[in-house]
Amino acid sequence: MxxxxxxxxxxxxxxxxxxxxxxxxxxxxxxxxxxxxxxxxxxxxxxxxxxxxxxxxxxxxxxxxxxxxxxxxxxxxxxxxxxxxxxERLVTDNPALDIRAPKSGRRLPRVTDVDQLNHLLDASPDDPLEMRDLCMFELMYSSGLRLSELAGLNLDAVDLKGGEVRVLGKGSKERVLPVGRKALKAIRCWLPVRSGLASEQEPALFVSRRGDRLSHRSIQSRLNRWGLKKGADQKLHPHMLRHSFASHMLESSGDLRAVQELLGHADIATTQVYTHLDFQHLARVYDQSHPRARRHRYDGSERKEMNTGE
Known part of the structure; x- marks a missing residue:
């Protein structure tokens, strides 16, 4: 019933x-x-x-x-x-309409610091499948991809010459993202290996040793394996790379709107969760950038501008 x-x-x-x-x-x-x-x-x-x-x-x-x-x-x-x-006229009202969930503390995203990510991504792959793994993780961190977006990538989504990747995000919304130099290099190394695994009819960018599209679970498992093998000090999961991308981009640029666009967030409030992660950095950017907050250096010392009235 x-x-x-x-x-x-x-x-x-x-x-x-x-x-x-x-x-x-x-x-x-x-x-x-x-x-x-x-x-x-x-x-x-x-x-x-x-x-x-x-x-x-x-x-x-x-x-x-x-x-x-x-x-x-x-x-x-x-x-x-x-x-x-x-x-469908099967009911006469919506009993869940005004019911609210109990409040709980907001869980903050876990991120990996830049030095550890550099250490993990600079590690050399030991076999062809690890070349694929390194390519996936470089691309995920380089462009802030969701797990589903990475797994759904096809060969024709990557523009190596233009340094871009076209992804299909939530709600079937498409966006074009920049791809960093290291990730482009990793893709170029992976493509010859991929051609030896997949048939010409297989569109997926990332394939298993059987030549079919790599599953979400396999990507999660391979990232965890990579972290254990290469010396990560915490368990790695795909969304941690996306969180780290967002945090590191915001830390370096302070441009919340740009990070929102890169992540594909419909609501900027979703992106704002990352702002707590480095408020001190944003405060430093403010001190250095705002015309009414800037400090001047004289002979290696700092002092604020003062209006002497002269």
């Missing part, structure tokens, strides 16, 4: 909204979990679910240890699902 509308909703997301399989899978997991809970609580139809039921479900998720952010995602899935049910 409860699972049929979920299947219809997922087909709606895939066919009409053009959501990715990963997004559809996430919605299905969230809604199946809700449906299972409702069934265990004696509910048999979506139209009889009340706001009180949704609050009880939120309390259950909270007791099970889910963070406020995860609960908010479950609520978002429920709200969107009920919007679909309203459109």
């Amino acid at each position: 409860l699972t049929g509308p979920i299947s219809d909703f997922i087909r709606h997301l895939a066919a009409e909204k053009r959501h990715s399989p990963r997004t559809c899978d996430a919605y299905q997991r969230d809604l199946t979990r809700l449906a299972t809970w409702l069934w265990q609580e004696g509910g048999g139809e979506w139209r009889v679910v009340s706001g009180h039921d949704v609050r009880r479900y939120v309390a259950t998720l909270n007791r099970e240890g889910l963070s406020g952010r995860s609960i908010a995602r479950h609520l978002s899935s429920a709200r969107r699902f009920y919007q679909f049910l309203l459109r």
